[in-house]
Amino acid sequence: DLNSKIAEVYDATGKTSEAQMFYSNSLNLASGENKKRAVEEKIKVADFQSKNRAYEEEIQLRKEALEDIEDIEHDSIIDNESSLTAQKQNYKIGNAYYLQKDYDSAIPYFEKSIREAETKQDLVVQKDAYRKLSEAFRDVGNYDKALASYQEYVNLVETLYVKKEQELSQLARFNRDIIAKQTRINSLETDRQLSQSQYLLSNERSKRQEWIIYSLIGGLILLLVMGYFMFKYIRQQRLANNLLALKSLRSQMNPHFIFNALNSVNSFIASSDERSANQYLTEFSQLMRAVLENSEQDFIPLEKEIELLQLYTKLEHFRFKDKFDYKITVDETIKISDFQIPPMLLQPYIENAVWHGLRYKTEKGHLWIDINKKSENEITITIADDGIGRERSKELKTDNQKKQNSKGMGNIKKRVTILNEMYKDKVDVYIDDYQAIDDKGTKVVVTLKKD
Known part of the structure; x- marks a missing residue:
């Protein structure tokens, strides 16, 4: 809302106290709106508190947001890319405790973030949480668990690297296929043009007329075939849209x-x-x-x-x-x-x-x-x-x-x-x-x- 945007401007210009006041107003207004809007505002203000090292205020806001996220997840699916995920908020709570050197409080939140991320197959958050968990175990002197957590972190980095390599390989293969097909199309088009030129040069006027007639017949057949498949496609799309609309209305x-x-x-x-x-x-x-x-x-x-x-x-x-x-x-x-x-x-x-x-x-x-x-x-x-x-x-x-x-x-x-x-x-x-x-x-x- 407007209060939140004003707060962002003050924060960007270094006026922290003014930003704090407007963020407080935006939180109060968001609490009266739908739950998702309220959670988004709490997370935004929590990020502001984290930036200004107000870790206790950040932790409180993220804990409140976590309770609301659990309610939201009962009614809808939250994409891993969204900031409204339990794994991300648990990770950030753990990180806030870690930055305060409260390692014993940070460890359970890192572990919870890992469990949530593993359930939802969020490899990025899972990787980051294992890294911070390893550092927390190291700082409390539990070197065995620190090593084990770091090994999990390394494994996840390798998994993400392999996954990214596979995606790049698939993309490269797709590009090669497109180029090969385009080259083939260009070659066929060139061959067709050469054949057509030779045909026109080697035939009399009557042959050219015959070719025109055959071309018209072929074009008509092609139009009929295309029309049939277009009609079939439109009909299938209409049925699919109707089914989606029915499902939406039933819900x-x-x-x-x-x-x-x-x-x-x-x-x-x-x-x-x-x-x-x-x-x-x-x-x-x-x-x-x-x-x-x-x-x-x-x-x-x-x-x-x-x-x-x-x-x-x-x-x-x-x-x-x-x-x-x-x-x-x-x-x-x-x-x-x-x-x-x-x-x-x-x-x-x-x-x-x-x-x-x-x-x-x-x-x-x-x-x-x-x-x-x-x-x-x-x-x-x-x-x-x-x-x-x-x-x-x-x-x-x-x-x-x-x-x-x-x-x-x-x-x-x-x-x-x-x-x-x-x-x-x-x-x-x-x-x-x-x-x-x-x-x-x-x-x-x-x-x-x-x-």
Whole structure:
């Protein structure tokens, strides 16, 4: 941010105290942002403290950053090139202790850095940590371990050297291949030009015309072949992009539900209702397990989706018993096994009905989920409620809630669009508002085609 950049300018001009003040401001601001941003700022300030030999402040900041890095690594993979790696921060903490001649404190951090680097195959950090560990063991008089650590350092230097040599060798071989191929192409082009010149000189006008005709035919065939492969390539790329988009959209599903479910557990625990909390957690874990099992599938059997639907609706009702009752009906004439549906497609609409419609009613509302036969090859899944309706719900929401809800519905639309493009219009979603006097309510109709 701006404070951090100002601090960098002061630091570059030797005004350490002013830089310290602005870095302190940047730390305070970063702590209110996302965890990754906060960690980046802590590491930047820790580097500043290290440069100015404020090792205790550096160590404290890096230890705090390490705790946050562990949380970040649970949710995403951090590249070894990034400064946000546990192995690098453990190494720098060890180095700060070493520079203070606190060798006994430095050694465990060097060892931890080595373990982390070995797990993540970070040879560079592993090499540096072994070198510093060897120096620390030497300084405390443990020469056997110092020698062993130094030998590991030498081995890693050799490994990195061999690896770099292999990379350079591969690059040189690649360059040689390119040059050889280019030379061959140039030679072939020269031969072709010579042959063409001789051919033109040795043939009459009619032969030249014949050559032109054959050239046109060959060009047309080449264009057709190129067009075919281009079409195939574009189609494959489009499919790959659709699959990536689907995976991205699936990873964003149900954040509100998970957040609300955990809040429910928290409220049960706060009210000392341990039995309800345990029951809710048991059923919530069953639902999450089923969702994760199906998360990589584009479609699952409708029977499984109905089970997920029943479990999810039961959980919502468990929390809002005084707000609504619900009923799920399935037409017995439908052969459920013949139909498949995108996993958790219906859950966001039920979530909207409960959280943005029924929850705000003063009296008890109703939620109906009906699965009916439309034709031999189609069924309809209707989710209806007598809540306050979408228009009144918008009036009660904050700007952030409107944005989140809009984003959630937008993801559903994108997901349905991509699936229909890949599977030839298999799913259709229609949303309607009831026109009652008081509470409008909302109806969502999902039409599903048989495979």
